[in-house]
Amino acid sequence: MPGANNKCVPYEEDLLLISKAVREAGAIAKQAFEDNDSKVWDKANNSPVTDADIAVNDYLAEILRAARPDYGWLSEETKDDHSRHACPRSFVVDPIDGTRAFIERSPNFAVSVAVIEDGKSIAGALFNPLTDEMFEAFRGGGATLNKKPLTSPDSEQVEGIRMVGYLRKFQRLGWPDMTCRIANSMAYRMALVASGQADATVAFTPKSDWDLAAAELIATEAGAVVTNLYGTPPTYDGPTTSGLGVICAGPKLHALLLARISPVIAQFEKSPDKVKDFGFMGTTMSDRTEEMQLLHLVIGGELINPNKTEFKNLKAVEFVGAYGSFEDARKAWKAAAQRTVDNAHMRYFVLHAHELIDPDKDGFIG
Numbered sequence: 001m002p003g004a005n006n007k008c009v010p011y012e013e014d015l016l017l018i019s020k021a022v023r024e025a026g027a028i029a030k031q032a033f034e035d036n037d038s039k040v041w042d043k044a045n046n047s048p049v050t051d052a053d054i055a056v057n058d059y060l061a062e063i064l065r066a067a068r069p070d071y072g073w074l075s076e077e078t079k080d081d082h083s084r085h086a087c088p089r090s091f092v093v094d095p096i097d098g099t100r101a102f103i104e105r106s107p108n109f110a111v112s113v114a115v116i117e118d119g120k121s122i123a124g125a126l127f128n129p130l131t132d133e134m135f136e137a138f139r140g141g142g143a144t145l146n147k148k149p150l151t152s153p154d155s156e157q158v159e160g161i162r163m164v165g166y167l168r169k170f171q172r173l174g175w176p177d178m179t180c181r182i183a184n185s186m187a188y189r190m191a192l193v194a195s196g197q198a199d200a201t202v203a204f205t206p207k208s209d210w211d212l213a214a215a216e217l218i219a220t221e222a223g224a225v226v227t228n229l230y231g232t233p234p235t236y237d238g239p240t241t242s243g244l245g246v247i248c249a250g251p252k253l254h255a256l257l258l259a260r261i262s263p264v265i266a267q268f269e270k271s272p273d274k275v276k277d278f279g280f281m282g283t284t285m286s287d288r289t290e291e292m293q294l295l296h297l298v299i300g301g302e303l304i305n306p307n308k309t310e311f312k313n314l315k316a317v318e319f320v321g322a323y324g325s326f327e328d329a330r331k332a333w334k335a336a337a338q339r340t341v342d343n344a345h346m347r348y349f350v351l352h353a354h355e356l357i358d359p360d361k362d363g364f365i366g
Contacts, residue, residue, distance in 0.1 A: 008089055008117070011138035014068075015123040018091070018113040019136055021063045025056045026111045026129030029096055033105075033130065036330075040103055048099050053077050056095035056111060064091050064113070071115070074241065076210045084237060089117045092213035092236060098185025105326070105352065107131055108183035110191070114213035119237035124214030126191050135191045135218045143221035145195045152224035153196050154250025158257065164189040164201035173264060190215035190248045194222035200249035202257060204229070209241045216248075225254040229261050293354065296329035297322055300336055300348030312345075320348065 008014075032038050032052035039051045057077040065073060072083035072090030084090035091113060096102050098109030107130040115123040126135040135150075137143035143150040155161050159176035167180035181198070183189045189201040190212070212234050216226045227233050229245035247257050298320035301311045311317055320336050323329040329350045340346035 011115075011122050011141065014089070014115045015125065015136060015138045015141075017067055018064065018115060018123060019125040019127075019134065021060055022111045022113050022125040022127045023134065024063070025059050025095070026127040028052070028056050028059055029102070029109070029111060030129035033102060036105070038103075048103060049077065050096070050099060050103065052102065053096045053099055057093065060091075060093055060095060060111075060113065064093075074209060074236075076208065080241065084116065089115055089122070090236075092116055092121075092210050094187060094210035094214075097187040097211060098183070101184035104184075106184065106355075108188055109185045110188045112187045112210065112214040114217060114236075116213060116236045119235040121213050121217035121236065124217040126187055126214045126218060128188060128191075133191070133195075135194065135215075137218040137221040139217065139221070141221065143194055143218045145191075150194050150218075150222040151196070152194050152219060152222040152250050153199050154223075155199050155253045156256075158253070158260065161199040161253065162197075164192055164198045165203065169204060170202075173260075175260065186211040186246065187215035190219045190224075190226065190246070193224055193248050194219040200253055200257060201246065202248075202261070203246040206242045206244055207246050208243075209234075209236045212236075212243070212246065219248050223250065224248055225251050227254070227258070229265055231258050231262070294324055294326070295322060295353040295357070296324070296326055297351040297353045298329050298332045298336065298348060299351065300340070300346065302343070302345045303347050304345075306345050306347065318348075322353075326350070326352075 029052055032055065040048055043049050054077055057075055061073070061075070061078065065071070070087060072087035074080060074084050074090060075093035075095065077095055094112040096109055097112045101108040107128065110126050110128045112126045113124070114121045121139070123138045124136070127133070133145060135143065135145050158178065161178050163170065163178045163180045164183055165180055166182065170178060170180070183192065186203060186207050192198040193201055213236055216234055219226050226246065226248045228243050229247065234243055247254055247261065249257055299317055300320060301317040302313070304310045304312050320332050323332060333348050333350050336348045
């Protein structure tokens with residue numbers, strides 16, 4: 001029986017455990033997102049972390065390690081004790097994959113937990129608490145989204161595909177036209193491919209075991225192929241937790257993407273000035289170098305239905321103001337809303353206009 005060795009339970013039992021824990025941990029992340037008062041600081045590698053990341057991590061550690069005390073542990077927010085090298089199975093955890101998205105008030109983040117054995121994922125659960133999407137898989141058992149089976153799409157051409165990634169990078173590499181969207185969470189990007197919401201995702205920057213372990217299993221069980229930029233499938237028992245980029249797509253499309261990337265990697269390795277020649281591939285968010293101006297608009301009006309977003313009269317919509325910070329916009333929104341407390345159909349909204357004007361967050365319109 002799969003996974004039924006001397007001390008380890010069947011794969012399905014591990015999946016049940018981590019799925020329950022991930023959903024409960026997602027509720028913590030969602031509450032923190034709604035409260036919008038999380039403390040933010042930078043870690044040693046200049047990547048952001050919030051107190052919500054720590055709270056979710058601590059909850060998962062408490063629940064999972066108590067349930068499986070003989071399992072190893074690897075988490076982005078816990079010092080690596082290398083227990084994964086000594087235990088038959090280990091948890092690989094990203095409490096909030098997509099912390100930048102969480103901070104920037106975007107729904108593109110997820111709680112990710114995998115169980116690994118012999119360097120491979122055998123169970124994975126990925127939960128986006130804002131969209132209520134629960135992705136699950138165990139080795140040999142297929143993948144599901146909210147309990148419905150998944151089949152990853154495939155394409156015989158790159159042109160016109162739905163890509164999750166930064167459009168400007170592909171344009172600078174001379175790739176054909178694609179429809180691109182941004183999702184900061186690498187795990188969620190791969191889950192979008194697994195569920196058919198995207199055709200492919202390519203990341204040119206290094207990704208860590210906790211970014212990939214759950215989502216890679218979900219994507220491959222849905223029929224996709226996941227490798228690094230060299231075409232090698234990831235493993236999770238190496239001396240380092242970091243790997244070179246990600247390609248995730250259906251088998252035919254993956255081969256086409258790898259064929260385009262391979263010569264770029266060869267040029268990269270030969271380049272005497274990698275930062276000058278390929279710096280645009282190495283950024284973590286986009287190839288912009290300047291801080292982007294933020295623009296928040298506050299508007300309000302009477303709605304036809306207080307539970308929907310259709311105004312009774314668009315000509316009567318009130319423009320409260322434009323603000324360079326979310327805090328200033330929120331204060332204006334709150335003040336406007338308090339003026340109309342007696343009208344249940346009157347609603348005010350904060351629009352993150354900079355995200356509409358500059359969806360790629362690279363300082364360029366469109």
